[in-house]
Amino acid sequence: MTNDITEHMRSAWAGKEPVLLGRGGIHNAAVMIALVKNGEDYDVLFEKRAEDLDRQPGEICFPGGAMEPGETPEEAAVRETMEELLVRREQIRVIAPLNEMVTISGDDIFSFLAVIDDYEGTFSGDEVGEVFRVPLSWLLAQEPLGADVEQTTIPSEDFPYDRIPGGRNYPWRSSHRTIWFYRWEKDGRIYDIWGFTAHMLRAFLKRCHSEIPGANQ
Numbered sequence: 001m002t003n004d005i006t007e008h009m010r011s012a013w014a015g016k017e018p019v020l021l022g023r024g025g026i027h028n029a030a031v032m033i034a035l036v037k038n039g040e041d042y043d044v045l046f047e048k049r050a051e052d053l054d055r056q057p058g059e060i061c062f063p064g065g066a067m068e069p070g071e072t073p074e075e076a077a078v079r080e081t082m083e084e085l086l087v088r089r090e091q092i093r094v095i096a097p098l099n100e101m102v103t104i105s106g107d108d109i110f111s112f113l114a115v116i117d118d119y120e121g122t123f124s125g126d127e128v129g130e131v132f133r134v135p136l137s138w139l140l141a142q143e144p145l146g147a148d149v150e151q152t153t154i155p156s157e158d159f160p161y162d163r164i165p166g167g168r169n170y171p172w173r174s175s176h177r178t179i180w181f182y183r184w185e186k187d188g189r190i191y192d193i194w195g196f197t198a199h200m201l202r203a204f205l206k207r208c209h210s211e212i213p214g215a216n217q
Contacts, residue, residue: 005042005136006035006095006115008212013096013113030077030110031064033098033204034085036119036133043133044201045116046193047084050129058129060193062111062200073097073110081114085131086122093117099203101196111200132191134184140205140215144198145181150174 035042051057063084067076078092098111123131153172161167180198184191193201208215 003214005208005212005214008214009113009208010095012211013098013207016097028107028109029064029066030073030080030112031062031200032077032081032092033062033111033113033200034081034092035113035115035136037115037117038133038135042115042136044136044139045085045119045131045133046191046197047123047131048129048191050125050127053127059195059197060191061197064109064111073100074112077110077112078114081116084124084127085116085119086124087116087119091117091119098207099200101200101203109196109200111204113204132184132186132189134191138184139182139201140208142182144202145183146178147181148176148178150176 034045036045037043045063046060047063049056049059049061063081064077065080065084067073068079071079074094074097078089078094081087081092082089093115095113095115098113100108100110102108121131152174155161155172161170164170179194180202182193182198182201184193
């Protein structure tokens with residue numbers, strides 16, 4: 001049996017439907033968890049968003065973005081990866097669908113696993129400020145920091161209180177969730193991977209631990 005971890009991933013996951021880890025909803029975004037060969041091992045590729053973007057500037061993410069009309073989630077993930085990393089389609093080897101997750105705002109995000117062959121560190125400066133790589137073996141050995149947050153419903157000023165029992169005294173429920181953090185340090189630089197990117201990364205790593213031979217070594 002091959003010792004290449006991506007072959008074990010393909011055997012375990014290829015052909016399976018994405019695992020729904022949320023409420024479901026409109027399928028409107030897709031990302032790629034991209035692996036890059038590093039000797040006998042693999043690195044996970046991350047992007048740091050450009051600082052001049054209107055949305056989430058400077059934050060760390062995976063390649064990906066909104067789906068266009070008529071696209072499948074996989075097609076969207078591949079297209080966005082090509083555009084953001086300036087790679088050719090033939091460089092991207094999609095291994096398997098991973099998870100379908102739902103954000104706080106109710107958006108559905110699909111994730112896919114792929115290997116990018118012959119990647120030379122290219123990226124589009126229109127969207128990406130920099131790229132960096134983290135060894136998969138290192139990530140598999142980490143226990144992320146978890147921080148709990150409480151979310152409370154705050155109605156708008158024009159909320160129709162007269163239409164709900166109790167009016168302004170309605171007992172809105174609070175919800176609790178955990179935000180995960182991974183910290184990678186290299187050459188004096190610190191990269192904090194957090195939020196939904198860390199949530200997807202943690203789900204991927206947990207599946208590796210539970211389903212991929214040798215991932216716990």
